[in-house]
Amino acid sequence: MSEATGGPLLNETYDDKIVKAFTLATLVFGLVAFIVGLLAALQLAYWPFNFNLEWLTFGRIRPLHTNAAIFAFAGNAIFAGIYHSSQRLLKTRMFNDTLSWAHFWGWQAIILAAAISLPLGFSQSKEYAELEWPIDIAITVVWVIFAVNFFGTLIRRREKHMYVAIWFYIATIITVAVLHIFNSLEVPVGMMQSYPVWAGIQDALVQWWYGHNAVAFFLTTPFLGLMYYYVPKASGRPIYSYRLSIIHFWALVFIYIWAGPHHLLNTALPDWAQTLGMVFSLMLWAPSWGGMINGLLTLRGAWHLLRTDPIVKFLITAVTFYGMSTFEGPLLSIKSVSSLAHYTDWIIGHVHGGALGWNGFLTFGMLYFLIPKLWNTKLYSMKLATTHFWIGLTGILLYYISMMASGLTQGLMWQAINDKGQLIYPDFVQTVTEIVPLYWVRAAGGLLFIAGFLIMLYNVYMTIQSAPAEEKAEAVTAPVHPKDGRHTGDGGHRKLEGMVITFSILSFLAIAVGSVIEIYPTLSLHKYIDKNAMVEPWTPLEQAGRDIYVKEGCYVCHSQMIRKLPFDVIRFGEASTIEESIYNRPFQWGSKRTGPDLARVGGKYPHLWHLRHMNNPRDLVEASLMPRYPWLEKKKIDFYSLRRKFSVMQSLGVPYGDETVANADKIAEEEAITLAAELTKEIQAAGGSVPENLERTQITALIAYLQALGQKGKK
């Protein structure tokens, strides 16, 4: 309600140029993210789709896909929607145009840096936080620019109260900043390499606190904010329940932050942290559905739009997918369900139900609504938008159903034990070949999703073509000073909606409670460590090999965490312990097993087995999906940087002696000579030809690392 007593009226135009820029960036990077996703999907069905190029191996492409989908596609979509809706909800232009453009170009530069550095193998190998430290710093700077611009806009708003969409934007901006900063605390060891300050179990907990809440506060809360603006706008209906929006907002931001450990169920993480992660995930069900109810029931009395209006179709289907995902999420967080689903494609299906259905479709609906308004014209074709909807929906369903079937199949095969106490499918690869047909179905689903998107691009292009040449900026007239929220006689939450700073502090506190309670105790790690089970840290050559493992993104297909589950123990060996990863920076517990767990692979095969396997996995495991890594026999080990790396490790508390640190490179060279000699003997005995300079090539370091996995605790 505009106020009569708020000082002189001011007429101001909205900045829609910035919204247009973010809109176009969303479309461009959407295409990139989807195509890279399709490439990754094809590689799992048929590995030669990496064209035997190291830049296109799955370990490098998968992080590129996730980062592009989350930060480039969804990120730009969020910014487009926030810049568009916030100006209108707050009746003011953005705080500062320069900041807006710095935000835009800064973000695109970050995306470009990611698109170059990830295929080159500059990766921290922490999910959705793969980008190396210089880019991490850039993200922080750009995010602060965004925050200043947004809160500046809030301060100079000419609307007394903040609408629910704004609450979600506030929670997003604050929480993403906190998550990014704490998960990115790392010490550089090179221009594009760093070690996290967290190690092992701490790194695991911080990473999944971040990783889960990247989903919560990058893919959920901002999109709920967009939903609260664009669903009532597109349908012309009032929001169903104001009080529901209050309750579910605060419940969501308070509870979400606790749920991270559900990514680490049945692992070496202390039981209490797992239990917290599980029960808070269950409690998230209702608050999440609060958002769904408010989205769906806003359509009450206008359900016919679902038949006639493609924009409403997209938006409401998105909300439905949100409801499905947020029911499935708590379900998957139950320890026993997780024991079946974790590390399988069910999780991939779950994530894509959310990403394609909720984030994708909400973005498409929003853009179909937004683009004609921004360009002051009509959508070129409603019919094509409807076609996009149906093709896209078919794609998502194919994707989701095939991945759910794949996950259940593989999960059940992993678990199956016969009456003799033996695994029924002891060959890991057997459980992979079984699901390869479903990988083709998934790729087909992805292809349909992209086909629908291409129709959208054409539709958008034609729409913009039809735009009038002269731009017409939308303007608003409102009093300069809306009544201060504190002095209007509002009570309760209504009063809070007029108080930006108090509201923001309360949001911060809501997310801080769970973060501190969950993470703080594990910082005093000594309580959880068995002093008698301590392990030796990696030797210099092993660490050099580990850095290669991290660089190549092996974690996207191989876990290093044998869970406390009988079928994991029978298949891979004794359950992993906290002590075993205590010096691991970053931790590499993994989240998906397309290949077997490697926590105890050390000593299982001769060196020659690994040499041949890395050169061509199919020489040893006929049905393997793994890429070839022949270049590891050519590329040289970076001995030189080891002293610096070890000095960083030592300063972070890894018990290396000064001697080891000072001579790390020499020690590694000697280790390499020894291992290369052993390997040479094996090769000659087998009548093969010995690769040149074996003692200096990366394969030797990698074999040293693989052979040490699971061997460090042995006396």
Added chain:
Amino acid sequence: MNDDNKTTPSDPLLLNHEYDGIRELDYPLPGWWLTTFFITIIFGIIYWIHYDLSGAGPTLSQELEKDMAQIESLRNKAAADAPQVTEEALAALVQNSDAVTKGQAEYMAKCAACHGNAGEGLIGPNLTDKYWKNTDGTLVGMHKIVVHGVVEKGMPAWKGLIPDNLIKNVAAYIHSLQGSNPPNAKGAEGTLYE
């Protein structure tokens, strides 16, 4: 900007809120929704108390121990029930072409990567000559090495990975390779057993 926003002004639940044309109703929280929320909270508290505070519920490690003990007893029973592996029984399999064919298929899937397609030796030793490193050339010895492996040398223990019956067939097949003189055979390793 609220031209496209048709509300029903008569609705008594319509609040006096308006943002860029967006209005808000104030329906009460759905009962089933609130019930669900409370149930999950109560369940969470009970679960937390049962498994973590009171110590009544088993820890993950205890559950694992229990499950492994059960599996161990299944295995012990299976081992007790299994017929003794004798030289005669295995020798009979060598003459059984069906058993040898099955053993060959399993050999190609599991053993050929290291011992060569014809047993000529590659990563692992030659299996076609009379020199043996970790066994004595008998069928029982071969069976034992397939079952238990030579783990420190990189030969896996195949028990559990290859079904018991097939392990016998594999041993029989390997025995049938004796003296086959495949091309590119790896040199002799170990001791000669005649």
